[in-house]
Amino acid sequence: MYRSGAVMAWNVFKFCTALRGLGSIMILLVLGIVGVSYYAVVITNYGPGLAAGGLDSLLAFVVLVLFHCLLVMLLWSYFSVVFTDPGGVPPNWRPAVDEERGDSDPLTGTEFPADSENGRVRFCRKCNQLKPPRCHHCSVCGRCILKMDHHCVWVVNCVGALNYKYFLLFLFYTFLETTLVTLSLLPHFIAFFSDGDIPGTPGSLATTFLAFVLNLAFALSVMGFLIMHISLVTANTTTIEAYEKKTTPKWRYDLGRKRNFEQVFGMDKKYWFIPAYSEEDLRRIPALQGLEYPSKPDLDAQEF
Template identity: 85%
Template sequence: MHKSGAVMAWNVFKFCRALRGLGSTTILLVLGIVGLTYYAVVINTYWPGLEAGRPEALLSLAVLILFHCLLAMLLWSYFSVVYTEPGIVPPNWRPKVDEERGDTDPLTATEFSADLKNRRIRFCRKCNQLKPPRCHHCSVCGRCVLKMDHHCLWVVNCVGALNYKYFLLFLFYTFLETSLVTLSLLPHFILFFTDDDIPGTLGTLATTFLAFVLNLAFSLSILGFLIMHVSLVTSNTTTIEAYEKTTPKWRYDLGRKRNFEQVFGTDKRYWFIPAYSEEDLRWIPALQGLEYPLKPDLDVQEL
């Protein structure tokens, strides 16, 4: 019985590692949806409306400008998540302070060995290395990730300390873009059911219909996902930590303003782009994924 359970666990992790093979496929799928939407909105619907003398020329211009601006930010955020390392544990990393006890002094060799034995300092048996605070092992990537939130197949990467902001911006701009597409194609979608003589070929009509349905579905699903992550940011919690928390007094909850700054930084000029100012990277250790200040009024014994 024990042996079969071990085999089952091994098969599960084998499947997780196999998910890495979907990488190029999911990227192509995302680009395919973007291409389909671009054809339906720009080439097939609103670009022809720019012709001189048409009454809808001003509306077409406004839709096209907004569509391309949101698309540029969406793709910038998306590929920033894809190609940014989520945060890996530095070689031979050792804790400088005992986060669990709130101790600010460096650990002695004796204290370090005792805390490791008592599991106050976490150790990853798969990576054979120590795990910093808020670090978790990803079975898909096969490595430990700093402040890991989850592994996302859509971005073919883990979402962690160094790319979480980029992931949130990807959700934000995707929601705005899909909502814009849904609203701009809604009148044409209604024509499918109210007008028997719709202009256009069967292929263009099918493309418009499919683009509307896909973008409506994505906008509704991403809205729920976005709301969930906004609540996580305001409480300074990751998706994994939300399921693991056993106490209502979360040690890393510093208040909404400081929690927000630990993800987006303090420089407002960088809040809506997938980048950080050099000053924020220098003065906010949480953006590096290794050091996180604790809630000041939290009783050490409650940790």
């Protein structure tokens, strides 16, 4: 029985390692869905509608402007997640000594303690290195990730401290874009089931039908993920931390909704909806660097 469990665990890690090979395939799949939607909305339906005149031209213009603006933000956010390192542990990283409390070096006089939030130091046996607070090891990436949320096959990358905001913006703009495409193609989708003649070639009609179904499915699924991550941001926790049931009323990193939001999106409102941070936010909010996180003073005091 034990041997069977060991084999099962080994197969799971082998599967995680195999996910690295999905890189170009998943990116091409995302671009393929974008291409189908672009062809259905711009080339087939609303592009030609600009020449119709009257309210039809105005509607086509509004749809096309919104579609392209959201598409630019979606792709900008997506590739920011793909190409931004989520954050790794710096070489020879050691926790800082808290001089205000008079704490001594937490490495002195004891072996590395267990992996717990109350432990002074955590150690990763796979990476053979110390782990900063809220850091977890990713079996797919094969390294420790700062404030790891999860490994996402759609972005072919881990979602962590340095790209979590970009991932949330990707979800946000994907939801808006897919909702726009779904609503704009809804009249054409309904026309499939009418008795009248439908303009267009069989290929364009099939593309419109496919784009509507894909975007409706993605809008509904992304909405669920977006709601979940909004709740995580307001509680200043991650998917892994929520799974580990650490989001109790005494969760030490819950600083209130406003400050929790700023720990992810920064304080500069001009940067809230773009995948970037101001230099001032990067300097004054340590959590954006992924190594230090403010916590409730009363809970810190209870640990000693």
